[in-house]
C-alpha cells in the first residue's frame with residue numbers, strides 16, 4: 001500500500017528505466033559478460049511493499065544490488081529518491097546509501113562484535129552521540145526481542161536470531177528503503193514468520209520495502225504486489 005506524499009501525489013522511491021546489466025567477466029573489459037538484466041523498467045511508490053520473485057538465476061540479487069548501489073547499470077537509468085544515478089557524482093553516493101537498509105540471506109554480522117555493537121555501528125558511523133546510540137540500540141533490541149542477548153557474539157545466536165539482528169542493523173538509522181535478499185532462506189518456519197513480521201512492521205511505519213524470495217508460502221501469507229523476473233527480464237509487475 002503506498003502512502004501519498006505532499007499534495008496526495010505518490011512519489012517513486014525507486015525507478016528503473018530500461019535497465020540492463022552485464023557483469024564484468026574476467027579477463028575481459030567491464031560489461032562483456034552475459035546479460036544478467038535486460039530492459040527492466042518499473043517504479044516503486046514511496047511506502048510500498050513489493051516481493052521480488054523468479055527462478056534461480058533470474059536476476060533478483062542483481063536487481064537488488066543495483067537498488068542498493070552495490071552496482072551501476074550497464075544500460076538504462078536507475079533513479080533513487082528522485083536522484084538519477086547517471087547524473088549523481090560518486091562523492092554523493094554514500095549519502096544515498098545511508099538511506100538504504102540491506103538484509104542478506106547470510107546475515108553478514110561482524111563476528112567479532114557483540115550484538116549491541118553490531119547494532120551501534122551504523123549509528124556511530126553516522127556520528128550520533130553515544131547516549132543516543134545506547135537508547136536506539138536498546139529500542140532495537142526490544143523490538144527484535146533480544147534484549148538479553150546484547151552482549152552475545154553473533155555465533156552464539158541461532159540463525160533466526162542473527163537475522164533479526166541483521167534486520168535491526170539495517171533499519172537502525174531509519175532508512176527510507178529496505179531491501180532484503182532471501183532473508184528467510186536459511187530459517188525454519190517459526191523464525192521465518194518473526195522475520196516477516198519485522199519486515200511488515202517496517203512497511204507499516206512508512207518504509208519502502210522490497211523482498212526477494214523463493215518462498216511461495218511466504219508470498220501467499222503476505223499479500224503484496226510482486227516484481228517477477230525470468231531470464232533477466234521483468235515478466236510481470238503487480
Ligand SMILES: Nc1ncnc2c1ncn2[C@@H]1O[C@H](COP(=O)(O)OP(=O)(O)OP(=O)(O)O)[C@@H](O)[C@H]1O
Pocket residue numbers: 023024025033035036054055056057058059060061062063
Ligand atoms: N558477480 C557475478 N559475476 C558474474 N555473473 C554473475 C554474478 N552474479 C550473478 N551473475 C549472473 O547473473 C545472472 C543473475 O544472477 P542473480 O544472482 O542475480 O540471480 P538470482 O535470481 O538472484 O538467483 P538466486 O535465486 O539463485 O540467488 C546469473 O546468470 C548469474 O550467473
